[in-house]
Structures are given as C-alpha cells and as structure tokens.
Amino acid sequence: MTSSVPPAPTATSTHASASASASASASASASASARPLLEVRDVRKTYHLPRGQTLKAVDGISLSVMPGEVLGLVGESGCGKSTLGRCLLRLMDVSSGEILFEGQDITHLKERALRPLRQRMQMVFQDSYASLNPRRRIGDLLAEPLKVHPGPDGRKRARATIINRLHELMDLVSLPVGALDRYAHEFSGGQRQRINIARALALSPRLVVADEPVSALDVSVQAQIVNLFADLQARLGLTYVFVAHDLAVVRQISTRVAVMYLGAVVELGETDAVLHRPAHPYSAALTAAVPRPMVGAVRAAPLGGDIPSPVARPAGCRFHTRCPFVQDRCRTEEPVLRKIGPSHSVACHFPLAEG
Amino acid sequence: MTAEAPPPPGPWRQAMRGLARNRASMAALAVLVLITLSCVLAPLYARDIARTDPFTSNVAGSIMLDGHEVDIMQPNDNPLHLGLSPIGPTGHAAYLLGADSQGRDVAARMLYGGRNSLLISSCAAVLCLILAAAAGIAAGFFGGLVDAVLSRLMDIMWAVPVYLFAISLSIVTVSQGLKLGPFVVEADSLLIPIVIIALVYVPYAARPIRGRVLALRQAEFVTAARCLGVPRWRIVLFDILPNVTTTLVVLGPLLMALSLLAESALSFLSIGVQAPAASWGTIIQDGEGLIYTRPMVAIAPGLAIVLVVLALNILGDGLRDALDVRDAARRSS
Numbered sequence: 001m002t003s004s005v006p007p008a009p010t011a012t013s014t015h016a017s018a019s020a021s022a023s024a025s026a027s028a029s030a031s032a033s034a035r036p037l038l039e040v041r042d043v044r045k046t047y048h049l050p051r052g053q054t055l056k057a058v059d060g061i062s063l064s065v066m067p068g069e070v071l072g073l074v075g076e077s078g079c080g081k082s083t084l085g086r087c088l089l090r091l092m093d094v095s096s097g098e099i100l101f102e103g104q105d106i107t108h109l110k111e112r113a114l115r116p117l118r119q120r121m122q123m124v125f126q127d128s129y130a131s132l133n134p135r136r137r138i139g140d141l142l143a144e145p146l147k148v149h150p151g152p153d154g155r156k157r158a159r160a161t162i163i164n165r166l167h168e169l170m171d172l173v174s175l176p177v178g179a180l181d182r183y184a185h186e187f188s189g190g191q192r193q194r195i196n197i198a199r200a201l202a203l204s205p206r207l208v209v210a211d212e213p214v215s216a217l218d219v220s221v222q223a224q225i226v227n228l229f230a231d232l233q234a235r236l237g238l239t240y241v242f243v244a245h246d247l248a249v250v251r252q253i254s255t256r257v258a259v260m261y262l263g264a265v266v267e268l269g270e271t272d273a274v275l276h277r278p279a280h281p282y283s284a285a286l287t288a289a290v291p292r293p294m295v296g297a298v299r300a301a302p303l304g305g306d307i308p309s310p311v312a313r314p315a316g317c318r319f320h321t322r323c324p325f326v327q328d329r330c331r332t333e334e335p336v337l338r339k340i341g342p343s344h345s346v347a348c349h350f351p352l353a354e355g
Numbered sequence: 356m357t358a359e360a361p362p363p364p365g366p367w368r369q370a371m372r373g374l375a376r377n378r379a380s381m382a383a384l385a386v387l388v389l390i391t392l393s394c395v396l397a398p399l400y401a402r403d404i405a406r407t408d409p410f411t412s413n414v415a416g417s418i419m420l421d422g423h424e425v426d427i428m429q430p431n432d433n434p435l436h437l438g439l440s441p442i443g444p445t446g447h448a449a450y451l452l453g454a455d456s457q458g459r460d461v462a463a464r465m466l467y468g469g470r471n472s473l474l475i476s477s478c479a480a481v482l483c484l485i486l487a488a489a490a491g492i493a494a495g496f497f498g499g500l501v502d503a504v505l506s507r508l509m510d511i512m513w514a515v516p517v518y519l520f521a522i523s524l525s526i527v528t529v530s531q532g533l534k535l536g537p538f539v540v541e542a543d544s545l546l547i548p549i550v551i552i553a554l555v556y557v558p559y560a561a562r563p564i565r566g567r568v569l570a571l572r573q574a575e576f577v578t579a580a581r582c583l584g585v586p587r588w589r590i591v592l593f594d595i596l597p598n599v600t601t602t603l604v605v606l607g608p609l610l611m612a613l614s615l616l617a618e619s620a621l622s623f624l625s626i627g628v629q630a631p632a633a634s635w636g637t638i639i640q641d642g643e644g645l646i647y648t649r650p651m652v653a654i655a656p657g658l659a660i661v662l663v664v665l666a667l668n669i670l671g672d673g674l675r676d677a678l679d680v681r682d683a684a685r686r687s688s
Contacts, residue, residue: 089582091578091581091582111581111587114584115584115586116584117584118582118583118584119584122582122583123579123582125575125578125579127575130574130575130576131575131576131578131579132576132579133576133580133593133594133597133598134366134576134598135366135597135598135600136593136594136597137365140593144580144583144585144589144593145583145584145585148583148584148585148586148589149584183365183366196579199579199583202583203583
C-alpha cells in the first residue's frame with residue numbers, strides 16, 4: 001500500500017511544485033487509509049568540495065513510513081543511510097526536498113519551532129558511549145528531556161513525576177534503578193545502548209530513528225538489543241526507521257526494507273520480498289553474502305570491487321560498475337524506482353524478480 | 356555491576372583520589388599551602404615574632420642582638436667606612452633576613468608581599484579563566500561571525516608581547532587610576548594589576564578552551580541533546596561547560612604561575628603594587644641596589660617566586676593527569 005510514490009499530504013505544503021502535488025493527490029484517492037507518519041520527498045544532501053566537486057551523500061530519496069511500521073534502511077557503509085537518518089530528524093539540513101512529519105513540513109523549521117516536535121521523534125545513535133555525556137549521571141541525562149519539555153498538562157513536570165518516569169524507563173529497558181546514579185563509562189556497550197534507548201523513549205515519541213544501534217556491539221549483545229527494540233515497538237506501538245548494514249538484524253525487526261546504494265534507494269519492499277526474492281542485483285548480492293547455516297550451502301560469488309566514490313558517481317545506473325548482469329542500457333540510462341508489485345519497487349532496468 | 360553495590364564516586368572524587376596518589380603534586384600542594392598560610396599570618400609574625408613595622412622606614416633604629424645594641428644601618432666594611440648598608444640576616448627573630456635600604460624587616464615584608472603576590476595572581480587567574488571560558492565557549496560553540504570576531508581579537512592581543520601589553524596598560528592606569536562612569540579605581544588599587552594581568556592572558560587560556568569546545572560541539576552527546584530538543588543555553592551549561600571544566604582546572608594553576616611572574620615583573624618596574632605596600636616583585640626591586648652587599652633582600656623573594664611557580668606547575672601537571680576521565684575509566688577496568 002505504501003510505495004515510493006508518496007500519498008498526498010493532508011496538510012497542503014506551501015512550497016512543492018504544483019505538478020508534483022497534483023499527481024500526488026491523484027494517487028491519493030486510490031491509496032492510504034492512514035496517513036504516513038513520516039514522508040520524505042526527493043531529499044538530497046549535497047556537499048560542495050574544493051575544486052568544484054560535489055558529493056551527493058543523499059541523492060533524491062523519497063520514502064514514506066506508516067505509523068507502527070519498521071522501515072529498515074540497509075546498504076554498505078558510505079551509502080548515505082546515516083546521513084539520511086540524521087536529515088530525517090533535522091539534525092542535518094537537507095540541500096533540497098521535503099520532509100514531512102505527521103503531515104507537517106519540517107524541512108525548513110527553525111530549531112526553536114522544531115523543539116516541540118522533538119518530543120515525538122527521537123534517535124538512538126550508533127556510538128553508545130559518545131552519545132552519553134561522560135560528566136553527567138545517567139539519571140540527569142535521562143531527566144534532561146523531561147525537564148526541557150512541558151508535561152502533558154502543558155506545565156513543567158514535577159520532580160516526583162520525573163523520578164517516577166525514570167524508574168519506569170529503567171524498567172522498560174531492564175536496567176536496575178541504581179544505574180541512574182552512575183556514569184556512562186561504568187556500563188558495558190549493551191547497557192549503554194539500553195540507556196540511550198531509555199532516553200529516546202523518555203518523552204514517549206512516535207518515531208524513533210535508530211542509526212546502526214547495534215553495529216558497534218558484540219554479536220552476543222546485538223540480538224538482545226534488537227529484541228529489546230522489537231519488544232518496545234510491540235508494546236508501545238512505536239514506528240522505527242532502523243538503519244543497519246547487517247541484513248540479519250534488519251530481517252529480524254523490519255516490516256519493510258529500503259536498500260540504499262550510493263545515496264539512492266535501489267529497492268524498496270516488504271522485508272520478505274526484498275530478502276527472499278530480491279529484484280535488484282545489488283539486493284541479491286547483499287542477501288547472498290549472508291552466511292546460511294546449511295550443510296553444503298553454495299554461496300554466490302561476492303560482489304567485486306568497492307563502492308564507487310560518491311564524488312564521481314558512475315553515469316547511467318549507479319550500480320552498473322559492479323553489476324554482474326550489466327547491459328549497455330545500464331551504462332547510459334539511469335533507472336528510476338518503479339513498482340514491480342503492490343508494495344515492491346526497484347530501480348533497475350532488468351529486475352531479477354517481478355512482484 | 357549489580358544493583359546492590361553502592362554507586363562508585365563521581366569523576367571529580369576519583370580525580371582527587373588520583374591526585375592524592377601523586378607524590379610530586381602532593382608535595383607541591385604542601386609547599387603552596389605552607390607559603391599561603393605563612394603569608395596569611397603575616398601580621399602575627401610582624402607583631403609577635405619580629406616585633407617590627409614593615410611599612411615605615413627605620414633607618415635610625417637599632418635592635419638588641421645577643422644583648423648588644425646593633426644599629427640597623429651599619430657602616431660599610433670598606434676601608435674608609437663610606438656609606439651605610441642595612442643589617443644583613445641576623446639569625447634571630449628580628450630581622451631574620453636582614454633589612455632593606457629603608458631599614459625595614461625583609462622577612463616581614465616578604466610575608467606581606469606574598470599576600471599581595473598570591474592574592475593578585477590567584478584573582479587574576481580566576482578572572483582570566485572566567486573571561487577565557489566565556490570567550491572560548493562563545494567562539495567555539497556559536498562559530499561563524501562570533502568566532503571570527505573573537506578569534507581575530509585574540510590574535511591581535513596575542514600579537515603584542517604579553518609583558519609589553521601589560522606594561523603599557525599598567526603605565527596608563529597606575530599613573531592616573533581609572534574612571535569608568537561611576538566606577539573609580541584608585542591608582543594604587545590591587546584591582547589594576549589583577550584586571551590587567553587577567554586581560555593579557557585571556558588569549559592564552561581562551562584558545563585551548565575554544566579548541567575543546569569545537570570538538571565538543573561535534574560530539575555525539577551534543578547532537579543527542581539537540582535531538583532531544585534541549586535549548587542551546589542548556590547544552591552550553593550542562594553538556595559543554597562540564598566537559599571544559601577539566602581544561603579550566605588544569606589551566607588554573609598554570610595561569611596563576613604566569614600571573615605571579617607577570618605581577619612580579621610589573622611590581623619590579625613600579626607599575627604593579629604601589630609603595631608602601633609590598634609584593635615579591637617590589638622587594639626584588641628594593642634588593643636590586645643592595646645586590647652586592649645584601650643579596651638576601653633580592654634572593655629571598657626570588658626564591659619564593661621560583662618555589663611557588665614550580666609548585667603550581669607541578670600541581671597543574673598532576674591535575675591534568677588525574678582529570679582525564681577516559682584514563683580513569685581505563686585504569687579502573
């Protein structure tokens with residue numbers, strides 16, 4: 001039901017091109033009972049380098065995230081998935097495009113205007129240590145969002161309310177209450193990530209962007225944290241954008257997956273479809289690279305070469321330099337993301353699977 | 356960790372424990388405490404031990420040494436007994452370190468002078484740190500135009516040799532005092548050297564603070580705070596400031612040492628502490644003329660300065676070692 005073509009915004013956006021919103025509203029009648037929690041329209045993040053070069057970290061991405069779903073963003077390092085994650089929460093400014101949260105265009109909101117919205121959109125960072133101030137107690141860190149935002153009644157939260165909430169949060173992420181009196185360096189990576197999750201959830205957000213939250217953890221701890229994410233999502237009805245480079249992690253938690261390559265989404269669809277019947281050769285290569293616990297399992301040949309520099313992006317299809325099925329058309333003509341099934345899109349001239 | 360274990364001490368307490376294990380720092384601290392304490396007790400020393408008034412000249416006076424009455428100003432040893440020299444170190448409570456050219460007790464003046472020297476240098480260091488923290492944090496955190504203006508201003512100040520800068524500021528203010536609207540600062544006020552010394556060392560301290568803040572601004576926990584919707588003033592106060600306090604604490608003793616040297620230099624040139632008040636710098640100046648006959652007058656305050664500056668540097672080093680949280684975490688794990 002959701003696709004790369006975004007359903008119409010309920011709030012009229014003030015500065016979209018007229019044709020774009022016209023075509024969007026045409027598809028809206030056919031689509032969507034619920035409106036997306038987060039919508040991304042043709043977002044670009046371009047860095048200008050010396051000597052006139054440009055680095056397109058995010059190169060025209062459109063996505064929508066429905067309430068209650070988990071969108072997995074996968075791709076190699078350097079493909080722009082973390083940059084996109086940060087742009088979504090306006091921790092970075094985008095170069096062009098629009099970001100709509102709860103139907104409201106937040107692309108150009110000032111920091112101050114954004115602040116009340118921050119209660120409903122949060123982030124969990126990759127580096128669990130760097131994202132916790134080493135000089136403050138965990139209790140102070142977790143209380144910070146509760147202190148700076150007014151309570152549900154619109155007034156400052158009372159001290160007792162905050163302490164209660166802190167205990168709830170510790171319970172939510174299965175940490176002892178005693179942890180509140182300690183400092184970040186006293187915890188293991190997994191515990192610290194639990195603290196980060198607790199902080200992100202302090203204000204009961206609707207959307208949580210998790211930026212590779214487990215990739216810095218020991219493998220044994222990764223599963224626990226992913227399970228915690230999944231458990232919290234089910235209990236609290238959260239919506240995640242879950243950035244990862246590990247397909248096993250994404251498979252475990254995502255309802256939909258967006259595969260990114262060199263700053264663009266090359267395939268988007270239900271987790272099962274993308275991981276078991278990948279249509280894009282790049283997705284196929286990624287899934288083939290996951291080791292299978294089977295005797296005699298044959299592993300596909302790994303992709304040759306490195307991800308090209310985003311400064312000198314290949315012409316035509318961005319993947320053609322590494323694609324095992326490359327044809328002449330791929331070298332000249334850039335494929336656009338198109339539907340190959342009700343909820344499956346791919347940016348490939350010659351997709352490996354239909355639907 | 357278990358829930359039952361008492362929370363371990365915070366990073367500050369841990370750092371202090373680390374410092375306590377550092378013998379050199381503890382020795383330096385002991386020296387500093389001893390010197391400060393004796394300077395604080397200067398009036399008691401002058402009244403009850405040396406029994407002298409260190410601020411009035413006493414060229415005609417005499418004291419009793421071992422039952423003999425001895426003139427404070429004595430004829431010189433040269434064959435013609437030309438001229439007078441103040442009495443040298445007596446080895447007694449009175450005039451322990453001898454007298455200066457005006458017949459005043461050098462030991463008592465040392466203690467009184469130490470009060471001024473230490474007071475000026477510590478106040479200057481604190482004031483300098485406050486100014487530098489404000490400038491460094493503003494420049495580092497807000498960047499852009501604020502940074503450009505503040506940094507260029509510092510560069511300009513930094514381009515002028517510190518002592519020349521301090522001397523030129525002092526000459527103006529010491530000769531006329533300072534009138535800023537309702538605030539009138541007398542020419543002999545200690546505020547003048549304090550403010551001047553603090554001012555000239557601001558670039559010295561602000562630069563490392565700015566650098567630290569530049570790095571902190573990019574730190575993930577600052578991004579996390581922004582993501583939580585924490586206002587900027589709270590980020591500065593609770594995320595940036597606590598993480599530069601270590602830098603401030605380490606800079607403190609070093610700045611105090613620099614300030615002490617600057618104060619002595621200014622006082623030596625008669626543009627710091629004004630007569631009849633004393634500081635170690637003015638006593639060295641008193642001793643300059645007596646350097647061949649009564650070297651102790653210049654050596655004693657010189658030694659005091661060296662001792663304090665050395666102790667402050669050792670203490671600063673010890674603090675730097677003790678305050679590195681990451682180090683502390685590494686040590687304990």
